[in-house]
Amino acid sequence: MTVLEGPRVRLRPLVPTEYPAVFAWYNDPETVAPFDRFSVDTFDEFSQAVGSASEEPTSLAPRFAIERKDEAKVVGVVGHYRAHPILEYTDVWYVLGDPAARRHGFGRESVQLLTDHLFAATAVERVGATCDVDNAASYRLLEEIGFRREGTLRSALFHHGRWHDVCVYGVTRSEWAAKAPRG
């Protein structure tokens, strides 16, 4: 079982008793996807996807719970997935389902831990992320931890009734290694 320890959060596998709470976040489009496409699976499909994600590089299922250490409480989830059928990189994603946990740096710390883990545990050379051009919380988080905006995909994502442009972010293994130690 992989557990990633940061100063204020711990990333660890979700346990089945936590699936209903996380699934409830997935049923609230304004919690998980104010800037994203929204769709839900059934609870059975969701549970199966979480359980089998470790064997599926392209799985979009949550791979780690974000647990606040001070409250021993799960406040969000993160995932990663092989994003392209040919190009060899891994994209990360992240949601703080508990709105009270936002804007305290937990998202930033979680994505740092996840990116550290991907470079340490896999041979990937580039870790990426995409976000709606209007998702300031997401792109500021990425920029603060060293991801670089590489470009913009125009009209790449349909949500809330129209097409949206999407920022492409990435960091290479050497860039990540060259950054100052994080604490």
Ligand SMILES: CC(C)(COP(=O)(O)OP(=O)(O)OC[C@H]1O[C@@H](n2cnc3c(N)ncnc32)[C@H](O)[C@@H]1OP(=O)(O)O)[C@@H](O)C(=O)NCCC(=O)NCCS
């Ligand atoms: C994106 C998300 C995970 C950010 O997590 P977070 O813990 O709130 O972010 P942090 O506290 O680490 O803040 C990161 C930066 O974003 C800024 N920020 C956070 N929320 C913001 C908002 N609503 N509007 C503008 N900036 C915001 C913070 O101020 C901080 O920048 P600063 O240090 O320059 O002030 C969280 O907002 C979330 O779950 N959003 C819904 C799901 C989502 O959009 N996920 C990403 C999909 S690409």
